Amino acid sequence: MKNPFSIQIDKDSYVSGADFLPASDEEKEYMVQMRPSTTFFRDGVKRLVKNRVALVSFIIIVVITVSAIVLPMFWPYTYEDMLGVQPGRPVDASYNNLAPMTYGKTEQARIEAGEKIFPHLFGTDSSGRDYFIRVVYGTRISLAVGFFASIIVLIIGITIGSIAGYIGGKVDLIIMRIVDIIYSLPDMLMVILLASVLRMTLSTALEGTVLEKIGSNIISLFIVFGILYWVSMSRLIRGQILSLREQEYVLAAQATGAKAGWIIRKHLIPNCISVVIISTALQIPNAIFTESYLSFLGLGVNAPMPSLGSLASDALNGINSYAYRLVIPAIVISLIVLSLNLFGDGLRDAFDPKLNA
Amino acid sequence: MNSKTAFYIVKRLALALLTVWVVITVTFFVMHAVPGGPFLSEKAISETAMKALEAKYGMDKPLHVQYFTYLKDIVTKFDFGPSLKQRGRTVIDIISDGMKTSVKLGLVAAFIALVSGVVLGAIAALRRNKIIDKIIMVLTTAFVSMPSFIMGVLLLILFVIQLKWLPGNGNAKGGLLLPIITLSLYPMAYITRLTRSSMLDVLGQDYIRTAKAKGVSKWKIIFGHAMKNSLIPVITYFGPMLAYIVTGSIVVEQIFAVPGIGRQFVSSIINRDYPMIMGTTIVLAILIVVMNLVSDILYKVVDPRIKLD
Numbered sequence: 171m172k173n174p175f176s177i178q179i180d181k182d183s184y185v186s187g188a189d190f191l192p193a194s195d196e197e198k199e200y201m202v203q204m205r206p207s208t209t210f211f212r213d214g215v216k217r218l219v220k221n222r223v224a225l226v227s228f229i230i231i232v233v234i235t236v237s238a239i240v241l242p243m244f245w246p247y248t249y250e251d252m253l254g255v256q257p258g259r260p261v262d263a264s265y266n267n268l269a270p271m272t273y274g275k276t277e278q279a280r281i282e283a284g285e286k287i288f289p290h291l292f293g294t295d296s297s298g299r300d301y302f303i304r305v306v307y308g309t310r311i312s313l314a315v316g317f318f319a320s321i322i323v324l325i326i327g328i329t330i331g332s333i334a335g336y337i338g339g340k341v342d343l344i345i346m347r348i349v350d351i352i353y354s355l356p357d358m359l360m361v362i363l364l365a366s367v368l369r370m371t372l373s374t375a376l377e378g379t380v381l382e383k384i385g386s387n388i389i390s391l392f393i394v395f396g397i398l399y400w401v402s403m404s405r406l407i408r409g410q411i412l413s414l415r416e417q418e419y420v421l422a423a424q425a426t427g428a429k430a431g432w433i434i435r436k437h438l439i440p441n442c443i444s445v446v447i448i449s450t451a452l453q454i455p456n457a458i459f460t461e462s463y464l465s466f467l468g469l470g471v472n473a474p475m476p477s478l479g480s481l482a483s484d485a486l487n488g489i490n491s492y493a494y495r496l497v498i499p500a501i502v503i504s505l506i507v508l509s510l511n512l513f514g515d516g517l518r519d520a521f522d523p524k525l526n527a
Numbered sequence: 528m529n530s531k532t533a534f535y536i537v538k539r540l541a542l543a544l545l546t547v548w549v550v551i552t553v554t555f556f557v558m559h560a561v562p563g564g565p566f567l568s569e570k571a572i573s574e575t576a577m578k579a580l581e582a583k584y585g586m587d588k589p590l591h592v593q594y595f596t597y598l599k600d601i602v603t604k605f606d607f608g609p610s611l612k613q614r615g616r617t618v619i620d621i622i623s624d625g626m627k628t629s630v631k632l633g634l635v636a637a638f639i640a641l642v643s644g645v646v647l648g649a650i651a652a653l654r655r656n657k658i659i660d661k662i663i664m665v666l667t668t669a670f671v672s673m674p675s676f677i678m679g680v681l682l683l684i685l686f687v688i689q690l691k692w693l694p695g696n697g698n699a700k701g702g703l704l705l706p707i708i709t710l711s712l713y714p715m716a717y718i719t720r721l722t723r724s725s726m727l728d729v730l731g732q733d734y735i736r737t738a739k740a741k742g743v744s745k746w747k748i749i750f751g752h753a754m755k756n757s758l759i760p761v762i763t764y765f766g767p768m769l770a771y772i773v774t775g776s777i778v779v780e781q782i783f784a785v786p787g788i789g790r791q792f793v794s795s796i797i798n799r800d801y802p803m804i805m806g807t808t809i810v811l812a813i814l815i816v817v818m819n820l821v822s823d824i825l826y827k828v829v830d831p832r833i834k835l836d
Contacts, residue, residue, distance in 0.1 A: 351542070351545060351546055351549055354542060354543070354546045354816060354819060355546060355549065355550060355812070356770055356774075356812045356815040357770075358770070358774035358777075359773075359808050359812055359815075360550075360553070362777075362792075362796070362808075363554060363558075363804065363808050364557060366796045366804070367557050367558065367560065367561055371561060459674050462674060462676075463674060463774075463778065466676045466778055467777070467778065467781075467793060468796075468797065469796070479676075482676070486782070489680070489688065490688060493689075496680050497684065500680060500681060503677060504669075504672055504673050504674075504677055507672045507674070508668070508672035508673075511671070511672050512668070
């Protein structure tokens, strides 16, 4: 007999053969997961899908983007072909300023001969170029400019912001004072100034290189964005990193000998990724807006390449007779900017519950 | 005002001065980095004539000497030199000429935006989730997403070309009406949203409930208690609003043919009139920086609870 006050476990009374029986079906049910465990990302997506406005905006963006990429591939006309100009023949002015769904003289003749001609959905512009494909192509350019400009802002902003936040001290102080100054510069004026000067400087420097095809104006736009718009992104990242770097896992990483670059890349940036995605999503419409503004002033893409802003600007000359040529790109820009803004708001609501309060 | 506020104002003032200096410096050096210089577009000029032109405008001196002369002229005399393309006129003359129209345009637009924005925002907040609130929110969302030049041309097409109600020329009688509306719609929409959200915030506060419990009349609560506090965030928008109106008027004046500073700016860019581009950029930048400074300080003075950074 065992001492009743002993803390030793009495093996026989606790462990019996019955404890090692397989679990019954009823008992197994306790272990079934009622619902699969969710991740941060899946949770956010679920919230995003529930948000009707954001979902519709997202669908609009996808439709516009896909058609801007795919349509020019099989469309029978191109954005730079002047339909009235055929090699070896005098210019056929009947192709200029066609109304929507009408045809030029030679096309009329071919239709009467029984041929099928693809209609000019929005007519042609003053140089006889199919206007529909110019709008599609302009949308492509505007979207691409917005996207790449935001990527540039993202990369510069993350790099500088995380360095300032992680290293701190004097480096942080100097970077943040520079950020303060750039932040208080009147951005649009600086954009106009830099864009008007850079395109002249760059056009000679770019001659003969691969970049010439993109055009000096777009490159200068990217440079301007890279110089001016990284500040708010880097402010945001710095703020996040300042609080994240006090976390235990950073201390643990430091204790195991991780270098600063590794900690920033592997631990800190992944943890502020939702902030990064949201502000990038809201940066894209901003960039599209700036591009169209500059194009409207004649500082945007190089002719004959169209962008939505330059199409609107060109159409301003014929506004009395061809108002629809201005309305179409205007609607497309507004639609893109509006849906990107609404989608960005939805993203923020879905992925950053803290901001919601 | 305590010493902390004073320190903040001094700090903010220093930043504003620094910003203006950066604008002047960047503008100067960027403009002088243009290849070929300002006389490039002139028809083939002989070597001696070019030399004479450069000597006349002081461009034969080393760059840093030119820079300090330029800086000194701005600080002491607010002088930006002569215009290169409009012979016989100085840059500051042309700017102050254009400013007369633009300031009128901008101030009226700002005033309309402020008043109608606050009223609409308050209505939306007081009728929360009712049909009128929804209409206001949908419209303001649309206006916020529409670039000023799009707004301008759409109004131009509607009222000038289709309906023929208003003239499309800024010089004509009533010609400033459309540019004013164009410029005021975006800030109005923004102020409406700002007022609505801050008003909703204030209406949920305890002191509003206390006032209600005391039996204060509805209108007294709205105007005496809620409105005053919910207008504070609107003050911070003064600076950005001015910046928007300034950049907006650059294209809007172009669309409606208004003889203001924005139109001068665009034509100086097209004509490569360098002193004019520099002068306009600097003057407009100073305007925006000063307005930002004023609205920041006002914000702080009006509401002492606000934490300073």
